[in-house]
Amino acid sequence: MSEPSGAEPGSHFARSRALAVLRVRSTALAVALLPAAVAVVLSVAAATDRIGGPGWDAVRWACTALGVLTLLLAAAVAAVVARARPAVSPTVPIAEETAPDLYRLVRDLADRLDVPAPSAMALTPDCDSWLEDRAHLAGRAGRRGSTPPVLVIGSPFLWWMRVAELRALLAPVVAGTGPSAHPDIAAARRFVRGLDAAVAVSARRPALCFVGPPARLLLRRCRDRAAEMERGVAAAASARAQAVDYGLRIVAQEQVGLAYAGWDRLLTRVALPAWRMGRWPSRLDAGVVSALTELSRRDRLAEGFAARLGERPACDLLEEPGAVDEAASLLAARLFHGGPPVPGPDWSPIDWSAYPEEVVDRKWRAEAARLHRVLDELTPPGTGTPSRPGAGARSGTGLRTPGGEPRHSAALTSTDTAGPTLARVVDRLAAPGGIELGERLAERLAAEVAREEEAGRQAARAAARQAGAAGGADGAGPGAGAGAPPGPELPALWGDGVTPLFPIQSPRTGRELLADHIVAMVCCAAVDTAGAAPGLDWLDGPVLLHAGKRGPDLGVPVLTLVEDGDPEPLRGWLIAAGVRPEKPVRLV
16 A cells, blocks of 8 residues: 555654654663673673683673573563553444444545545544554454554534534544554554553553563653654644645534533533432433533524534434434443443433433432431531521511511521421521531531442442443343443443543532532422422523523522521522522422
8 A cells, every 4th residue: 555645744754753763662672682682792702712711701691691681571571562452442332334324424534535444433422533543452463554543533523513514523533544554653653552551551460560660761762752753643634634625624623612612511510410319311412412502592602503403413424323322421421420331220311301300309309408417417406506686587587477577586496396497507507606517517518428429439339340240141241232222342441440530520628518508408498489490401500490490590699608607698589589498398
């Protein structure tokens, strides 16, 4: 095969950097052979009587021993580097029979670019696309250089982008198969990936710990050269793709930024609360379309993007987009939150239509129950804190009775033993010492949430072990079977597979948890006493709906209560919403 990318700017630079990486390998080999070479020279010199005497014999035998030891260590390191399996990105494989139109589009694109077509395709739950060499998975070292890489496509792109936009976006990615086919570049990449895998193997297996230091040294020597090689490959691929849908590429890049913003909001605001409840939305990619449509409605900078929805979406290139979306959604949950590899009683899929009741309402009531349980442990019922002077006229709610008279402190006192009420929480935090009580509450809530999350991870590990045992007994992996949807690949480097590889949110502080729990308590009271309802906002996640519309924001009034001990803004909010905080709420 002729060299596919010799004329592009950057290709010569990429090959020169690849040769620099290979020179590092050659230098390491020369250093490993040097003691043995010296020993051979000394042995030949001794055999021809050019040197002699006890001193030279000692030097010769020392060099011989050092040479043998060095060769053994070098052979062991080389064997580990050659046999180690490089890490593979977790993806959802897409077989050709499940997406013939997508394969046809990519092959036509490769023909237009005059480069080899990717060997296969896979989806990743992220806003990115790349080529990944997986020839080592077949175990045929002799054919590695002739196997094109796998094309990995970000699943949100398939649902948000149109077919023409996806083709324009993938053009520079597919063009990268040309430089990847060059023997020097392919060999340099295999060497770097082998070193990286060898470092991982030495960390996992103490018996091979001697492999780690030389592999890390070689990686440091190759790092800059390999990075420059990849930049040259990217420049060559971009130059070759210039002639393919250049105008659409500009539009597609704009859609990439928009898709990333919507995907990030969907994961952090919408999916994360469901994952914490043991439910994973099974249509995340379809949800990103709704999120981006909502964003285009709110943000004038995104005006016009929703009008594109009348064109053919790229997900139509799949035979069963629903099954692929479900597999990508499960993989996203495992990557960003952690969980068992298969659905179960405590890890089940959920449809968007059931999200308000199954996630939002359950989340609020679980947090409200946790708040009252911890509050009872700190200040048992019947030992309510005394009210502040002058608070009797507005104790509990600041509302008036049906007769128009203010509610008196006796009403609040009765709520302290009548069950879980919002008034009980508000008045304890607003009473003298309420700020200190809030700090203790925050600490206990943080510890309680951490304990529950650890218990959930332990249960997930047990479920994963049971799934693995069942899969091994059946001779197939989890989820295998006739008619099963495409499942995510689960590399061994995942470890237990439960701890998230890429946590999308830093741990919440105790004060943030306390504010979230008070907001949940307010929402429960609004649902039970004021006719409000749980809802889903595609950009903000769980919301409280009054008459089908979002009410005023609760964040500022709750933070004022938590940080300053001032209940008046929250009580004003309750009055405006018609919430009766002295009424008990239903908990889980």
